[in-house]
Amino acid sequence: MAVPEGVPELPTGPGIDPACPLAAFPFQVGGKWTGMVLVALADGPQRFSSLRQALGSVTAKVLTQTLRDMARDGLVTRLDRQENPPHVEYGLTDLGRSLTPVIEAMRAWSDRHLAELLVHRERNGDLAVDR
Amino acid sequence: MAVPEGVPELPTGPGIDPACPLAAFPFQVGGKWTGMVLVALADGPQRFSSLRQALGSVTAKVLTQTLRDMARDGLVTRLDRQENPPHVEYGLTDLGRSLTPVIEAMRAWSDRHLAELLVHRERNGDLAVDR
């Protein structure tokens, strides 16, 4: 529980830098997808579906919830173009962008130390036998 | 869910800097207590009970699990002095210490931007009506 999920199966979807170290960061930022959304939107606004592809295996429902919560907290903006078919764009607010250094710190850590953590974990086995 | 818990009721136990900004960081690092453990051990090893007091409201069971997972991942060491009454000390490994910059980034963020996030959240109400 120190680390919610095994890294190997973490969602490094195409769209995001395939080797994105953040995807491998074993500590979550907010919800499971919050950190990835911040990264994905760092280079500019994205549409819902585009974002969804970038994140890989997230379901529409979960992504919607993540974005709603982030919007509530003032981290992302939601721009509905009122078109048909629907066209909604999400982008970072200044507040959302202010988290960049944190994300970067995580990214840097993963680059340098994640491998070692994984070695430890494998050596000590998944203690999570049952519990 | 972008932010697991309301900050107000976050565990800012005595022992840790009462105004520890990390305690207020709305994004979790690993488990609910993992980040606080890293902070608490930053200044040197601590005994189980001492650590528990520092964290405030954590139960023994949960703290044990947190520490076990962290030990498994090579973040903390566990030193059992084999005494009676029992005396066990936990300390950071180099790997654990390597997370300091990340923790600091979070701490800094909370200092500067947490208030704003909370304003947004209150303004937009707890969207988490039910779910």
Add this chain to the structure above:
DNA sequence: CGGCATCCTATGAGATACTG
């Protein structure tokens, strides 16, 4: 396309009681 509505399950985490 960008969602909801529903249902479901795994599990993080707290409460309580007991032990070497």
Add this chain to the structure above:
DNA sequence: CAGTATCTCATAGGATGCCG
């Protein structure tokens, strides 16, 4: 003192199906 052992509960998050 430093844990276990149970029980319980809330909820994050996934699956599926429908809609404007």
